[in-house]
Amino acid sequence: MCAPFALMGIRPSDRAADMRENDKAVESPTKTGSGLPSFKTHPLREAALGEIHARPFRPLEGPRIVLLYAFTITSEQAAEDHEWFSEFCASRGAPGPSPKARYHTLSFASGTLSWERHAEFITYIWDGPAPAAVPFGPLPSNHPFGTAFRAPGPLLVSARLDLLPSTISTDWRKHYDPASLTEFNIERSSGTAATDFRTDGDGLVRYLVLNNDMTPVQCGSVVQRLLEIETYRTLALLGLFEATRQQPRISQYEAKLFELTHKMQENSGLDENRTLLDQLSSLAASLEASAAESAYRFGASRAYYEIVNARLAALEEQPVSGSLSLSAFLGRRLGPAMRTCQSIQDRQWDLSKKLARATTLLRTRVDVDLEQQNRSLLESMNRRARIQLRLQQTVEGLSVAAVSYYVVGLISYLAKAAKESGFPLPNPNLMTGLSVPLVVAAIWLTVRNIRKHHAEGDRDTSD
Structure with missing residues (x-):
């Protein structure tokens, strides 16, 4: 070892x-x-383990009535609704949802009231015993959505689902519009479901589930999937109205881009190109703001549409002979709506790319024009500098002559004064004449040294 x-x-x-x-x-x-x-343990372990059990299928037995309400909310409305629902639970002697809870249930009127919070909506679902085994009879008077109920925000989805035995009379079809009635078998023909997606006098979309030999768990799963389909298909269609709102804007942006790119073909000057560039930049900013405004809605609609398709697949429906299936009915309406949303988003992306290319081309043209303008300006400045240099040299020559003239004059006065004072000097005129070249040379050297000193000082400053 x-x-x-x-x-x-x-x-x-x-x-x-x-x-x-x-x-x-x-x-x-x-x-x-x-x-x-x-x-x-990981801080999110408990939350991750509990998430799988957050929305279990609740076993249901008929006859039973299920009411669904979904409200769109803001973050402030969500907080206010959480507070109200907590107080509502406390008033009935039951604990309310925890501060971060997204799902909570409360026993209410021989049934169950479910509260669920999502990113942009809140749902309230109540199921209770039906007063009688008849489709769409009077609602129980003790349901929770009375005058004491507080809606958290604008109502978007409302539905009623009746779970009844299949032994009821077949005259239930009279409650539906034959033109839009969808009837289909579920759970391997253990039950039948129907709806026409139209609202009744209470504003509720009516669903009917007839139980042949489904278990309570199967009934609960079917009810939950149908209510989710109703909720998410409505939410998915919100993208269609956003696409309809954005379509005129996109057409205006496309027409404006065509106009600006046509002007770009003209050989305009720098000022005109700058104006075009400003217009392109403004158009691009408007487009990006519009795209950002609709991106969330289109993305959410796609996600909701995928949920609808997943719930339809899990439902495993089989259409009743002579009737539309739920998948066929929704596919004919949701599919084109989602393609419209995708088309508008594709047009936004394509227009954004075209705007970026046009802006780049025009900015390049403006940069080239600026370079040419700067080059012309530099050449003009060089010409002026050369002219100024010549003038300076001329002035310096004249100044040398002028200064020399006065200096020679002073020498002449000094020579004459010294001669008259008895100093042994030669002829003053001769001395004056001989001093001229010396004075001129001395002054010229002095001016040259001064100019050289200034030039060196300028170079040091520039460095």
């Missing part, structure tokens, strides 16, 4: 000491009652 450590130059005693140190460094897990260790 010690040979491998000896070959590596490690003594067994050292190895044992290291292992003891490591055991001290690592915190040992505590033992549970079963003898298994209890490890430190």
